[in-house]
Amino acid sequence: MAMTTATTEITGTAPPADDRSNQPVAFKTRDVCVFYGDKQALFDVDLDINENQVTALIGPSGCGKSTYLRCLNRMNDTIDICRVTGKIELHGGDIYDKAVDVVHLRARVGMVFQKPNPFPKSIYDNVAYGPRIHGIATTKAETDEVVHNSLKKAGLLKEVADRLDQPGTGLSGGQQQRLCIARAIAVQPEVILMDEPCSALDPIATARIEELIDELRDQFTIVIVTHSMQQAARVSQRTAFFHLGDLVEVGDTSKIFNSPEDQRTQDYITGRFG
């Protein structure tokens, strides 16, 4: 009986490290170095942030992930001794160009911090503040609409609809963080940067934020710094691992957490570090 003998060679066992290269890119960063005085905190980081995806930045404390995140909306400008070199483009435009208005940039690239930091104002004014100063909403009707829509998108409207005049600081931690997200999206940003947005929240509030992140990525590009690898695995499509100021590896989240290429990534995510 005639038999065919197939080859036993393993082909294509591992998917390519970055198979989302066709995705449109929001941020293109090349050779990014950051110095705090004489100390170099980031070394030649080349990283693309894809549009409408969640990119998670992971790595041990001091690895440079937050430093990198803060380059993306020039938050590092607020630190006198901080110097950034290299190229950071948002949709093709150099964000470190002298002509760039940093206030406008930070409206395009919003930020949510580790600790919820609502303004000491009403819930309504927390959300209305940005649209007012950026001229997005001028009339009362416009402002009402943008506040309503932003709170709705942030999944908070139902919980606060009857107390919009109450102080934002009176909300629970998870609600305050969603208020901060509503405040960030009220100015219609292209990108939302999140610096450990759930580290001060309980698991239920965390789950709500994660669900929200997943919904928001339809409209926004999201970059999240997280210490929780499980969170990175849950919420992101791409994961970048930083170590000692180097971008060690970036790729599909499932690939990074199943079979990372670099031994340092493997050691970190499996808890063999240090």
Add this chain to the structure above:
Amino acid sequence: MTENNKHIVKEFDSELRRLDNLIAELGGLAERQLADSIDALVRRNAERAQEIVSADERLDDLERQIDHLGIDMLIRRQPMANDLRLVIAALKTASILERIGDYAKNIAKRTVALSQLPNVGSVRSVVRMADRTQTQIKVALDAYLNRDPDLAEDVRASDQEIDSLHTSLFRELLTYMMEDPRNITACTHLLFVAKNLERMGDHATSVAENLLFLVHGASPVDARPKRDAAHYTVIEPKNNESE
């Protein structure tokens, strides 16, 4: 940072070692069950065969222990990367080894029946096929426990030898049955024994493939060589009924 590759949480390392030890124990038992079942078959020893049937409980118990430990590790350690692959591979491999044990148990059950029937010559061929299967299982386990992808590839490539033996044994048994209908009962049992051995060979290949997944992060996607043609085998009776 990669010094001796230990986890920060030391207990995690000992749990991973324990998973391997349990797989080694289960694999060793499955090998022994196969060897014993063939020995009982050759010696037509129904009593020994019954003991093999009873001993299967130990394999079931070990599989449960591995399941329990693996699930517990998934819950408590939330393993990633090679650790995650190791737990997944161990869970899959335990289930395969337990299945190999089931096939050995089935051979033992058939041995009880065969010991009451007239001997047929094909037992020698069954032994040859069983020896080959035994080697495949042993090498697959060695490959798994030593994390040896080259050896695992050898296992994948060699399974076709068992397939060929199965095909020829199938033909042989059909011939015996046609020669003398009194052989039919014994030959039918031996056909199932042969089929069990062929399945065990496939399972050994699966153990090897689990190791390849563990090492490479993905299972092999190419078709492995197969030579089992028993499915398509037709043997015409020699005496024609032309009148």
